[in-house]
Amino acid sequence: MDKNKFEKDVFLDIDDVEMSDRGVVRGNVSPAVIKRLPRYFRYLRELIRQGKSRISSGELAEIMSVTASQIRQDLNCFGGFGQQGYGYNVNYLYAKICDILGVGCGYRAVIIGAGNLGMALARNPMFEKRGVDVVAMFDVSPNIVGKTVSGIQVYDMKAFPAYCDENHIDIAVLTLPKEAAVEAAKQVISAGIEGIWNFTGKEIDTGDGPVVVENVHIGDSLMTLCYELCRRDREQS
Amino acid sequence: MDKNKFEKDVFLDIDDVEMSDRGVVRGNVSPAVIKRLPRYFRYLRELIRQGKSRISSGELAEIMSVTASQIRQDLNCFGGFGQQGYGYNVNYLYAKICDILGVGCGYRAVIIGAGNLGMALARNPMFEKRGVDVVAMFDVSPNIVGKTVSGIQVYDMKAFPAYCDENHIDIAVLTLPKEAAVEAAKQVISAGIEGIWNFTGKEIDTGDGPVVVENVHIGDSLMTLCYELCRRDREQS
DNA sequence: TAGATTGTTAATCGATTAACAATC
DNA sequence: TAGATTGTTAATCGATTAACAATC
Numbered sequence: 001m002d003k004n005k006f007e008k009d010v011f012l013d014i015d016d017v018e019m020s021d022r023g024v025v026r027g028n029v030s031p032a033v034i035k036r037l038p039r040y041f042r043y044l045r046e047l048i049r050q051g052k053s054r055i056s057s058g059e060l061a062e063i064m065s066v067t068a069s070q071i072r073q074d075l076n077c078f079g080g081f082g083q084q085g086y087g088y089n090v091n092y093l094y095a096k097i098c099d100i101l102g103v104g105c106g107y108r109a110v111i112i113g114a115g116n117l118g119m120a121l122a123r124n125p126m127f128e129k130r131g132v133d134v135v136a137m138f139d140v141s142p143n144i145v146g147k148t149v150s151g152i153q154v155y156d157m158k159a160f161p162a163y164c165d166e167n168h169i170d171i172a173v174l175t176l177p178k179e180a181a182v183e184a185a186k187q188v189i190s191a192g193i194e195g196i197w198n199f200t201g202k203e204i205d206t207g208d209g210p211v212v213v214e215n216v217h218i219g220d221s222l223m224t225l226c227y228e229l230c231r232r233d234r235e236q237s
Numbered sequence: 238m239d240k241n242k243f244e245k246d247v248f249l250d251i252d253d254v255e256m257s258d259r260g261v262v263r264g265n266v267s268p269a270v271i272k273r274l275p276r277y278f279r280y281l282r283e284l285i286r287q288g289k290s291r292i293s294s295g296e297l298a299e300i301m302s303v304t305a306s307q308i309r310q311d312l313n314c315f316g317g318f319g320q321q322g323y324g325y326n327v328n329y330l331y332a333k334i335c336d337i338l339g340v341g342c343g344y345r346a347v348i349i350g351a352g353n354l355g356m357a358l359a360r361n362p363m364f365e366k367r368g369v370d371v372v373a374m375f376d377v378s379p380n381i382v383g384k385t386v387s388g389i390q391v392y393d394m395k396a397f398p399a400y401c402d403e404n405h406i407d408i409a410v411l412t413l414p415k416e417a418a419v420e421a422a423k424q425v426i427s428a429g430i431e432g433i434w435n436f437t438g439k440e441i442d443t444g445d446g447p448v449v450v451e452n453v454h455i456g457d458s459l460m461t462l463c464y465e466l467c468r469r470d471r472e473q474s
Numbered sequence: 475t476a477g478a479t480t481g482t483t484a485a486t487c488g489a490t491t492a493a494c495a496a497t498c
Numbered sequence: 499t500a501g502a503t504t505g506t507t508a509a510t511c512g513a514t515t516a517a518c519a520a521t522c
Contacts, residue, residue, distance in 0.1 A: 024471060032513060034464055038457035042438070056479065065442060068479095069515050076481060084480040085522045101460050102467030120357035126456040130463065170466060195466050197459060201279070205302060212469070214462040216455065219363040220275035222434055223338050225451040226367065227271055229407060229432050230339030232449070234261060269489060293503065305503095306491050313505060321504040322498045 024100060029077045036074055037101055039064065044094040045129075056087035103131040107195070108169050112184055113176030114139040114147075114154050117199055121175060123150045132171065136163060139176075164191035171195040178202045261337060266314045273311055274338055276301070281331040282366075293324035340368040344432070345406050349421055350413030351376040351384075351391050354436055358412060360387045369408065373400060376413075401428035408432040415439045 043064055047055060061068040075081050075088075081096050082088040098104055109127065111118045114137045121127075127134050137154040139145055145156045155163060163169075172188040174181060174196060181200035188196060189211055196213045198204050203215045280301055284292060298305040312318050312325075318333050319325040335341055346364065348355045351374045358364075364371050374391040376382055382393045392400060400406075409425040411418060411433060418437035425433060426448055433450045435441050440452045 025468070030513070034461060035457075037464065038454065038460040041460065042454070042457075058479080067515060069517095070513095072479095072481065073514080080481065082480050083522060084520070085478045087479065100464065100467075102463040102470075103460075105463070105467055105470070107463060107466065116357040116360045120353040123353045126459065130456060130460055132459065132463065171462065194469075195462050197462055210469075212462055212465045214458050216458050217275065217279070218453065218455070219367060220272075220279075221451050221453050222363065222369065223275040223278065223340075223367055224271060225408065225432050225434055225449055226339035226342070226344060226369065227274065227337065228449045229344065230337075230342055231262070232431075232447075233339075233342070267489070295503080304491060306493095307489095309503095309505065310490080317505065319504055320498060321496070322502045324503065 024078060026077055026079065033074050033077050037097060040071075040074070041094070041097050041101060041103075044090060044097060047090050048094060052090050054087055055090055055093075057082070059087075098131075101130075105131065107132045107171055108167070109134050109171035109173055109195075109197075110160075110163075110169050111137040111152070111173040111175060112139075112157070112160070112188070113174060113180075113200075114141075114144045114149065115175060115177075118173070118175035119149055121173060122152050134173075135167065135169070138163075160187060161191055164193065169193050171197055173197045173199070174204075175199045261315060263314055263316065270311050270314050274334060277308075277311070278331070278334050278338060278340075281327060281334060284327050285331060289327050291324055292327055292330075294319070296324075335368075338367075342368065344369045344408055345404070346371050346408035346410055346432075346434075347397075347400075347406050348374040348389070348410040348412060349376075349394070349397070349425070350411060350417075350437075351378075351381045351386065352412060352414075355410070355412035356386055358410060358436075359389050371410075372404065372406070375400075397424060398428055401430065406430050408434055410434045410436070411441075412436045 043060070057068040057071045061071055064071075072082075075093070078096065078100055081093050109132050111122055111134060114122075118137060118139075122134060122137060134152055137149060137152050138157045138160050139154055140157045144154050147154050169191070170193065172184075172193045172195070174184055174188075176184055178201045181198070181202035181204065184200075185196060185198075185204050189206070194211055196204060196206075196211060198213055198215045199218075201217065204213045206213055280297070294305040294308045298308055301308075309319075312330070315333065315337055318330050346369050348359055348371060351359075355374060355376075359371060359374060371389055374386060374389050375394045375397050376391055377394045381391050384391050406428070407430065409421075409430045409432070411421055411425075413421055415438045418435070418439035418441065421437075422433060422435075422441050426443070431448055433441060433443075433448060435450055435452045436455075438454065441450045443450055
């Protein structure tokens with residue numbers, strides 16, 4: 001409850017903040033910078049929750065274990081959000097980062113594959129926090145179709161094309177088995193969906209067409225951890 | 238079943254392969270290289286599944302959408318795994334990558350937090366594929382404690398220190414709420430566990446002590462996708 | 475005003491790619 | 499042997515950090 005109140009507050013703040021007249025992007029932004037933006041988003045949320053209203057690049061750098069230089073460089077790819085001698089207004093900066101990341105665009109998503117992972121994602125507050133609305137789930141199993149998960153209806157995959165004709169969908173979350181990934185991706189693309197968040201393990205490469213794909217491999221992170229554990233074991237012996 | 242057979246085959250192959258006398262690591266390996274290793278692991282598995290026994294850096298580069306130069310550079314951080322004029326033996330290369338990543342070290346993990354995400358991870362074949370053995374789960378909720386998830390017993394969190402005294406544990410998977418993250422991490426560290434795979438959203442920073450931490454933020458990837466969707470929307474208008 | 479801190483340019487560092495001699 | 503492809507060095511490219519003038 002308290003948490004939801006926070007969500008509301010934060011989003012109200014966004015509307016309250018006067019938008020800068022500077023453009024949202026200055027030239028091409030490097031992939032390295034883009035990948036860091038969600039982390040700023042997370043830390044700024046936390047600062048707002050703590051009631052902090054103003055922060056310097058130096059202080060934020062300390063909290064995030066990065067250099068102040070990097071923070072200033074990163075933010076200046078999108079505009080001058082700070083003020084000399086003062087630092088950054090936390091609410092304003094958060095609002096700008098949200099703008100850049102498309103929070104508040106009201107993107108609508110469907111989850112395809114209502115297995116363990118699909119269910120867990122459906123129940124996760126992550127989508128809500130990032131302004132993404134999960135409007136439906138799809139599966140092929142008659143045992144699951146017709147059920148409701150966390151307020152989201154599970155439909156038969158056969159109904160997917162018709163559903164997409166009637167409802168605008170921006171993002172398809174693929175949480176089905178690897179073997180079904182390619183076929184599902186085809187259906188998603190032919191339904192005109194432009195964003196694919198792919199958990200299937202089968203990497204999807206659409207070249208440089210109109211479709212944006214994010215391939216997620218949770219296991220890669222586990223392996224990085226194991227690499228480091230193993231490396232330390234080796235060094236000791 | 239068929240899949241399990243594949244697992245067995247692959248791991249048998251590892252044992253069959255004669256180990257190189259060259260060292261496992263040549264000097265310091267850059268973070269960029271390390272982060273790419275799991276992707277080689279995945280693609281090599283797939284090649285083995287397809288029955289491919291030999292591959293050149295050029296061919297692998299084509300499949301993985303990277304440069305052949307990068308592949309050769311990456312692999313040569315760990316040793317000369319190929320043969321001039323021939324390329325790489327897929328099984329041998331896979332075995333070497335497994336060695337480097339600690340697959341086959343038989344690392345033992347516990348999952349702390351048996352909520353949606355913890356359950357979904359417990360049921361995921363990912364751990365098994367990477368040679369990590371999930372031996373127990375822990376939770377504070379009396380509704381869950383005592384149950385079995387995918388063959389893994391859920392214990393009361395109160396029993397955690399005693400359990401760790403009696404069983405060697407390498408990795409703690411944290412899938413509990415953000416608010417409980419710091420306390421859980423303390424318990425994990427004082428139990429002598431050296432690897433933390435952290436899904437709580439609260440980043441854990443243990444400095445450069447003996448503990449290895451991997452902080453996972455699934456939502457970051459969603460935001461990167463949204464950034465790109467949003468950017469394209471902006472460019473069109 | 476004086477002090478603080480940004481925005482931005484220049485310098486450094488690291489990572490990727492290209493090229494080719496070594497060699498199977 | 500001739501052809502192919504690696505391993506490795508050198509060249510390029512991109513990303514990070516340092517420095518400082520601009521300015522609030």
